[in-house]
Amino acid sequence: MIIELYLDANATSAVLPAAAAAANATMQDCFGNPSSSHAAGLRAKALLDATRAAARRVLGAARGRVMFTSGATEGIQTAVLSALCAVRERRLRGISCGDLLLVGATEHKAVPESLAHWNRLLGTGLELRTLPVDADGRHRLDLLRELAPRAAFVCTMAANNETGIVSDLDGIAAVLRDTASPALWMVDCVQALGKLPLALDRTRIDYAPFSGHKLYAPKGIGMLYVREDAPYTPLMCGGGQEGGQRSGTENMAGIAALGAVLGALEAGGTFRSHAGLLACRDRLAAALRQAFPDLVWNAPLAHALPTTLNFSVPGRSSKELLDLFDAAGVRVSAGSACSAAKTAPSHVLDAMGVPPARSAAAVRMSFGPLVDDAFVDAACARILDCGRALTAASAPAGLQQLEDGGASGWLLFDPAGRECIAIDPPLALAPRIAADLRARSCRLTACFDTSPGAGGADALGELMAVAPGWPGRPTAAGAPESIALGQDLLVRNGNAFLLGRTDGAGLPGHAVRFVFGVMPHEALIAATVLCCHRMGEPAVSRPGADALPEDGMHLDAAAAHALLEANPDALLVDVREPPEHAAGAARLRGRAAQHVPLSQLAGQAAAWLDGAARPLVFVCRSGNRSARAARLLRGLGHAQAWHVSGGLALAG
Incomplete structure (x- = not known):
């Protein structure tokens, strides 16, 4: 099993062993309520006070309030509520305090959403205005200078969670001072602790x-x-804990653990210095540049935290790269963890003016100050492995499926992967297809759309200097138009295109394996696979085949292993793409998997369906692609198709 290398520290971190030990000791031995007056409570209170004192020293906050919360979201909510309540009260007293809520364009979404929420609930009627950033991701101080006299509340961050860009806080403070702005100011310091003074x-x-x-x-x-003296309104009232500032019995285990981290920061020796972190980042950056020569940095390293790298690789989506890194046991992310499930471009990179395609393809690599040289050595080696896997992946042969926006296109390759025919290539994927074909020295012999006006063939033909449209010619007098591809023949039949093994004189009807376009099912033989490109219809179907239900299709790792053990002829199939397989071959409890990428599954499915039905268990990284594979086979009438729910991530 591949040892995991975690490079997503801006999302979350492992717990420091000393912090885990402190939390456990508190739960076991110092479990008293710090509000209690007996000895157990007094011991808890002493721990609470000691941790707060350490926090004051680390934050350089001898004055003012320092209270413990459940996390940054609660802290943001409390700050926003406090500021907006103060604005409302000042207005009621006739004090001029501004009419704008200024929020940095690259803030974590918790900030603008909190501002909008409390502005509405409190009825303050302030205008929520975005403060733009420049191409380096730093706030536009010239625009801040224009808006600061009208600002009631300004929200910026110390360092950005996606790019690591460090804000010019001194510059912001100077603008607020020089313009005599009445604004209160919140700075999200989530990424600053332990990384910035x-x-x-x-x-x-x-x-x-x-x-x-x-x-x-x-x-x-x-x-x-x-x-000190900043307005404050408690978000939660009740028992009066935290000196009446934040009610609710304190999370003593969490406070003790945080105290251990603060103690390590104070003592030194546990975490790397700023210079040491920069050296680690430089090594990772060099490995990335070597692995992916076309790599583009999305944020200037000179203005970023020494622990964060944000990059894109032209022609590669963030999902492809994340899957590739994950296969190699390297955990990275695409932008903010809070929005990882969304496929939209990053609002942070968009605000910086990064082109949309590059923004949507961004990858974030981040580490914490606990990193050591052995970890960086291993990470650099894995990164280089990923680069090799991406370039060494074998060229596809046979049929490859392309998907975009719910529609499907198809690439037909000769057995050597040197010639290709594109059918209904998705317009958005044309540049990517062209780049892949050039990288593999594969010649595009024809490209056409089965439905006029789709546009994908026109775009791909222009990129590859191939005249789009059906170029087939009769092979003999009276024979249908066709194109030879290795030992296969692609033949036109009205609005449909039939692919099968030629007998030398033409394409016998019984040899048709795939049909593209529109053709009546009654004209097809049962062994034929129909490949559709239209949205709303199954991409792959078979004449006369009844789609089977998904009942029982989802197996956990233990059930999948048991099924494979009970059926010697069963096949475990890895449906990840070739670079992922090259970066880390799939195994389920010691059993190796045959590799058939999901994009090539339609071609392989025909062979599985033609032979004796054998049990098939599909696996991928997370279970999403394997579920689609099992669903495809069941849709073609193959009853013995399952997948590993949760994928390799949960298989253990």
Whole structure:
């Protein structure tokens, strides 16, 4: 099993062993309620006070409020509520306090959504305005200077979670001071702790939220700093804990763990220095450049945290790269973890003016200050392996499916992968198809759309200098138009195109394996696979085949292993793409998998259906593609098709 290398520390971190030990000791031995007056409560109270004192020293906050929260989101909500309540009260007293809520364009979505939420609930009627950033991701101080006199509340961040770009906080403070802005100021310091020097007492910052799980403390614990004399309204009232600032019995295990992290920061020796982190980042950056020569940095390293890299590889989607890294046991992400399930471009990179295609394809690699040289050595080696896997992946042969926006296109390759015919190539994928064919020295002999006006063939033909349209010619007098591809023949039949093995004189009807376009099912033989490109219809179907239900299709790893053991003829099939397989071959509890990429499954399915039906168990990284594979086979009438639910990620 591949040892996991975790490079997504901006999303969350492992728990420092000393922090885990402190949390466990607190749960076992110092479990008293710090509000209780007996000895157990007093011991808990002493721990609470000691951790707060350590936080003040680390944050440079001898004055003001430092309270423990459940995390940054609660801290942000509390700061926003406090600021907006203060604005409303000042207005009621006739005090001019601005009419704008200014939020940095690259802020975490928790900030603008909190502003909109409380602005609506409190009825403050302030205008929510975005403060743009420049191409380097730093706030436009010239525009801030124009807007600052009208600002009631300004929200920026110390360092961006996606790009690592460090804000010019001194510049922002200077603008607010020079313009005599009435604005209160919140700075999201989630990515700053342990990575940037902090001296909050010496700043103009009114509110600064922190989150423990970004720096080796458990999830569910955070801090909020509130400057002395800054307005404050509790988000939660009740028992009066935290001096009446934040009610609810304190999370003593989380506080103890955070205290251990703060203690390590104070003592030194546990975490790498800024210079040491820069050296680690430089090594990772060099490995990435070597592995992916076309790589483009999406944020200037000179202005970024020493722990964050954000990049794109032209022609490769972020999902492809994430799958590739995951296959090699390297955990990275595409932008913010909070929006990873969404496939839209990054709002952070969009705000910086990064082209949409590059923004949507961005990958973030981040590590924490606990990193050591052995980890960086291993990470660099794996990155280079990923680069080799991407370039060494074998050329496809036979039939390859392409998908975009619910429609399917098809590439037909000769056995050597040197010649290709494109049928209904998706318009959006034309540049990618062209780049892949050129990289493989594969000649495009024909490209056409089965439905006029689709446009994909025109675009691909222009890129590959091939005249789009059906170029087939009769093979003999009276014979239908056809194109030879190896020992196969692609023949036109009205609005359909038939592919099969030629007998030398033509294409016998019984030899047709695939049909593209529209053809009546009654004219097809049962062994034929119909390949459709239209949205809303199955991409692959078979004449007369009844789609089978999905009941029982989903197996956990143990059930899949048991099925494979009970059926000696059963086949375990890895449907990940070739670079992923090259980066790390799939195994299920010691059993190796045959590799058939999902994009080539339609071609292989015909062979499985023609022979004796054998049990098929599909597997991929997460279970999504394997479920599609099992569904495809069941849709073609193959009853013994299953997949490993949760994929290799949960297989153990």
